Amino acid sequence: MSQLVTGDAVVLGLRPARLPSRALAVFIDLVVLWSVYLALSMALLSATGSLDEAATAAVAVALLVLVLMGGPVAVETLSHGRSLGKLVCGLRVVREDGGPIRFRHALVRGALGFVEIQMSVGVVACIASLVSARGRRLGDVFAGTLVVRERIPVPRPTPVPPPPPWVAAHFTELDLSRVPEGLWLAVRQYLLRVDQLDPQVSWSMAQRLATDVASFTGTPMPEGMPPAAYLSGVVAERQGRDAQRAFGTRPEGAPAAPPPSPFSPPSFPPPSPSPSPQGSAPAASPLTPPPVPRPPRAGGSESDGPEAEERRTGFVPPA
Structure with missing residues (x-):
């Protein structure tokens, strides 16, 4: 990562473009430029066929300079450092302080680029880019510019481990x-x-x-x-x-209400009733319904009859 410092002492984290991506962008730009140059040359030569050789040569030279040198300068100035090849490869030309380039930067890059890229078939530009720590060619060095990557792959954020x-x-x-x-x-x-x-x-x-x-x-x-x-x-x-x-909704799996606190003491079922000692009345079970009192017999009091005898002694008299 390039450590660029602005005028306000702010360190910019910019990733300079390397030679493979820059070479691909230049190749795309050259294909477009030479296609436009050849098309315009054929059109002008057919239109100026009646001129002499000197005039035809002058027109060809002017067209060469206008398209192959003025074309990149105009495109980078109007697009603030993004030609067609750089747009495809995700690159941009910026100043050393990270700001957008202007006409003077594009002019210096275009003039030197015509020499080190087109006239030397890219050999000078490749050597300068390999020697430079930030992959800058001579046009970038003299213009004070830098080609950086705009589309940087961003890794997916790692999710925080879920709680227990x-x-x-x-x-x-x-x-x-x-x-x-x-x-x-x-x-x-x-x-x-x-x-x-x-x-x-x-x-x-x-x-x-x-x-x-x-x-x-x-x-x-x-x-x-x-x-x-x-x-x-x-x-x-x-x-x-x-x-x-x-x-409007909570994440899947999140309960709507908090469960019972795990820090409260656990609850246990009530202990079962212990067997009563011999001779004492058995303890009533909480699951046994209470006895239903029977109505007294007609013509007698509650103290008369087998029911009263059963309540007093626990035995039923024979019929």
């Missing part, structure tokens, strides 16, 4: 609006490189980042939760909120 399932939705009530973007970036970079760090260094970094995030949210980190799991859960919650604001 037991912390996926424990942060729905956190206030994440006060966490600064710089801290989010640090947390994301840590989660992307957590597998490459030493375990002790990874733990200390996670603890420090989790403490900073908890201080901005105003809610302490749950006791017993690993700091790395806390950070992944907070990042997943932020991404879910961003997706909900942008698309």
